[in-house]
Amino acid sequence: MTLKALFLHGTVVIDGFLLSSLGEGALAAMGLAAALGGIVLGVIFAFSHAMQIRTAQAFGGGDQVFLKSVLASGLAVSLSIGIIGVALILIWGGTLIAALAPSQEIADQAQTYLSIFTIVILGEAIGQCIASFFNGCSRSKLPLYGYLLSVPINVLSSIALIHGLWGFPELGVAGAALGSAVAITVQTLFWSILLLRTNGHLRRVAGWHHTTFLLTVKRHLRFALPIAATFVSATLSTHVCSLIYAKMALNDFAALTLIAPWNLLAGQVAMQWTQATGILVAQLLGKRTPEAVLDRFLSQAWKGAFVAAGVVACVFLAMCLSLNWIYPELEAETRAILFGFLPILLIIQFPRATNAICGNTLRAAGDTVYVMHIFVWSQWAFRVPATALFVLYFDLSAFWILSLFLWEEVLKFPAFHRRLWRGDWKRSDVAA
Known part of the structure; x- marks a missing residue:
């Protein structure tokens, strides 16, 4: 869990380092867009922490209905937050960036970065929920494996797309966002496959922990x-x-x-x-x-x-x-x-x-x-x-x-x- 957390926070540092060669304007654009996207990600991470505790309670009791209910309700809540956050960004993100950016050029770069970054938000909405589920089931190595896979992909794809190396287009600030989007997509798919392999049997478990799915989600939210x-x-x-x-x-x-x-x-x-x-x-x-x-x-x-x-x-x-x-x-x-x-x-x-x-x-x-x-x-x-x-x-x-x-x-x-x-x-x- 510690190594995973270091990878998670280190990724932000890596993105800033890779963009630093493009100058202060590129860093300002990324920082502005990441600040807005980071608000949604912060809420997703907050709910994922609750998810791993609730999963641990279900896992400890050995109740498969409870475990399935936690996974399904956690995914529903997390994905809903991601969708609402992306919708708010698409509706008002451009207006906020235009008001906060020091120049039109930086605003345009930030808007492009943020539009691509919505893929990261949706991927993390699913991925962080699955990672928390693994932690709650005492499989904390599986989330770490996801970061060991995604961080090198993030670094290599961002370098290629920022500077136009190895036949890829030179996208600048947008390349950093696209590199993160590719890495998170691969990471989420990897965790989803692991989830199906380790807990796919939960799909065949009948019933919900609190009578209906809606009541189960309400209890999870509470x-x-x-x-x-x-x-x-x-x-x-x-x-x-x-x-x-x-x-x-x-x-x-x-x-x-x-x-x-x-x-x-x-x-x-x-x-x-x-x-x-x-x-x-x-x-x-x-x-x-x-x-x-x-x-x-x-x-x-x-x-x-x-x-x-x-x-x-x-x-x-x-x-x-x-x-x-x-x-x-x-x-x-x-x-x-x-x-x-x-x-x-x-x-x-x-x-x-x-x-x-x-x-x-x-x-x-x-x-x-x-x-x-x-x-x-x-x-x-x-x-x-x-x-x-x-x-x-x-x-x-x-x-x-x-x-x-x-x-x-x-x-x-x-x-x-x-x-x-x-x-x-x-x-x-x-x-x-």
Whole structure:
């Protein structure tokens, strides 16, 4: 799961690198189009996270009707989101791009990129649902195989179509979008074939988990919406804070911008460990595992989370000690600000990991609304207004702005751990 996540986020970096040779205009066009398409993809990814937990509950219980119902309803929801998102892009995407683009040339390139990118959205709507189903069934290698196949295809086809190599037309920015579309199409077809080979028998299973397909989809949505809302809220709050950062001094803003991708990539080690813990807890609850066994498993998983947090902390330590080598062109002041982040980056990994263990365990038990409230309130009642206050009123440095992420984890700590230690989650009827 960790390797798959690194491939997923690394693909965006690769596309930007391949287009960088065409100049800032091409990068701006891709960034503008990807920002609009990324909103729809973000919602799809949010629902796919709920899908893997619901699948794990069904897989753990061994109920084939439940498993078929989760797969069918998850695909229906995900594909509906993709279709609605593509429709909105086709109707209003051009207007938004025209309003946001700095020039007509960039707007035209972005519009072409976004039109082709709709294929990626529809492919991911199906593919991410299947990948989450595999994760929930403890077949996490299968999604990874899909990325091992699609990433080289993406790179080679994008290079060929951007620059017109090996007899292909030179399409520029549109070539990058078409390369991604080809790769995602191959990846989705590959996962679909694997799904038919591993779970094709589900087509012959009669009945639905909640009487009818419509009721089954409604129950799936009731479970998934709080989880999806949590992820969407996190994305929106991060974007709002990024807009506020733009009011800071240039070096502070640059340092906060540079640390964001490091947080995203390095944090996958601990994040995927805690998500895998949630999947396994959901499977154990589906099997109605005795409470003592659940306690032993979670205790071991918790220790692993601390090890994963330690690994991430070591990555940041190495990064901060190598700033002169990694970013030699940066001003000395910006590198000094980045190095000053080190205490926060070392400390925050541990409360973040233990909070994530609690959150994913409670989600696995169906306590999704409570987890959503913790995230939403800590983001919108604390971090976003505190960021605005620190930047716009007190004019504090980047160190204090980044420290708000640590204080947010401290704020969530008692709410998460009190709920988990109460123990109600161990008696949840996840098949209900």
